[in-house]
Amino acid sequence: MLKNMSIRKRIVVMLAVVYVLSLVLAVGGGGYFLQQDVEREARQKTELFATVMSNAARYLHNVIRPKAEELVPEDAYFPEGSVGVIMLTEVARYIQQQYPEYIFRFASPNPLNPDNLSNDFEDKIIAGFEDGKYEAWQGFAERDGKKFYAVAKPLIAGSDCISCHDTPDVAHPSQVERYGTRSGYGYLEGDVVGARFIYVPTDVIQKEAIKRIMYFSAIFSVFFLLVLFAVDRFVVSSVVKPIEHIVDVAEDISRGKLDREFHVETNDEIKMLADAFDRMKVSLAKAMDILRQ
Template identity: 30%
Template sequence: MLIKNLKLESKFNGLLAIVFIIALTLASLLLYGVFEQNAEAEITGKAKLIVETMNSVRDYTDSNIEPLLKDSLETEPAFLPETVPAFAATEIFQKLRKNEGYRSFFYKEATLNPTNLRDKVDEFEKILVEQFRNEPATKRLSGFRDLPGGRIFYIARPLTVNKNSCLRCHSTPDRAPKSQINTYGSEHGFGWNLGEIVAAQVVSVPAENVLNKAQDTLKTVMGVLLSVFGAIVLAINYLLRRAVIRPIRHLVRTAEAISLGDLDAEFEHQNKDEIGLLATAFDRMKSSLKISMSFLDIGEDRSI
């Protein structure tokens, strides 16, 4: 009943609002998924750059630093970690994290049997390494995981023993440098084989970074859509008033004047649209009414 009492303009705006709300809801649901994927892709791109950079650091350390210091590993009482590619990559990454764009990223060479227990896998990382070992064709894994500190998004790549120089420290304790045994002992980090996947390079970032980026993009797009909708509503309302509401109000006023006896009132409408056709029909009705009234007047005169 309330809807029937509403004016045409209010009904039209109400219908527009309902359609827009439904469309906006559906669009937000679809777009959020797209924006989340884009955010993941952007972070994955940065993660791949980090991994490639760390691999370059590893290669440089193995080719240039380790040969310079390998003799010292036998004479120094403490092990020189600077000769280890994993140590160099981890330390370089800590410096990279000082850059604003990478501050929220974390890097770990999660290893099944590491020399330095700092690099030992947790239960989740162990599953990743085992999957890489069981599926050699798999070159990257990514997704979300929950930690006590919150949810994170991770990207992991397999790490393979691809150089014989790695086996000096990781084959058997008797081949390892004395300083390594002195520092880390002989219980961890041995038994590696050439070509074996022993670790995963894991780059992670708080999940909120991905979600916040998607939400910020969605808010921007929704703001643009709201602005466009507002402009459309204003334009449609202007056209509605000019082309429909005002002509109809004029027809109503003219019809009321004629009903009160003013047969000289005109249904003026220049356009040839539906309102113009209605005005033309009213004019014909008025002409017919005038003719009928004139016949009535003649009849009355004759009767007198």
């Protein structure tokens, strides 16, 4: 097929093939690296979120709790001043007012607060912690049809948890009144009782990555179109036009117009071709002269 095409068309077809192949390669390769970027960025965001929250919990334990224990009467119910789970869940609620798609939660299959009941995905991760499959979990997850990058860390019951999570009789009456006796009790020391989950949405990062690929493809295409145009102009001026001129002059000479001259301005293969024709023209003229005599 290529054999029947003009040189100009052949070069255009060849460049178009190079364009398509390099675009596929660049978009494919770029897509892979951008996907890595999406994961890295999501991981950074979850890490930052986790660090802020665990340091807020540290502040509660180091500063507020000792003071609260000192100031709050023994029989008063003030878990907000001592329990990290409660404080962080509340802080997360404030954060969600500004970042509604970010989720921070303590999930448990046996919660005091039904809002903290783990879903199927969280149950699976928590079961993994119980079986000792991993000490922390991270990866992509779907929640309410949206894609997230999620990290999870187990919550293990210690001796200081039992006062509230053992049995309703031991717990503070206000806690029992507020949460009921249905679930959230029966913790045993050393048990995995739930996990801290952080979900960072990936669709915004993903969309940004796709936009970057589109921009790149558009710029690459414009650049290639300019190259194609420049190469085409070059081929026309340095190959096609000179060859057409040589064909035109050679045809005239073959019809006997021996006064026609080849005009080639470059010093290349075209010039060699024109010189060869010139020599042939001289030989032809000599042969005609001999014939005429």
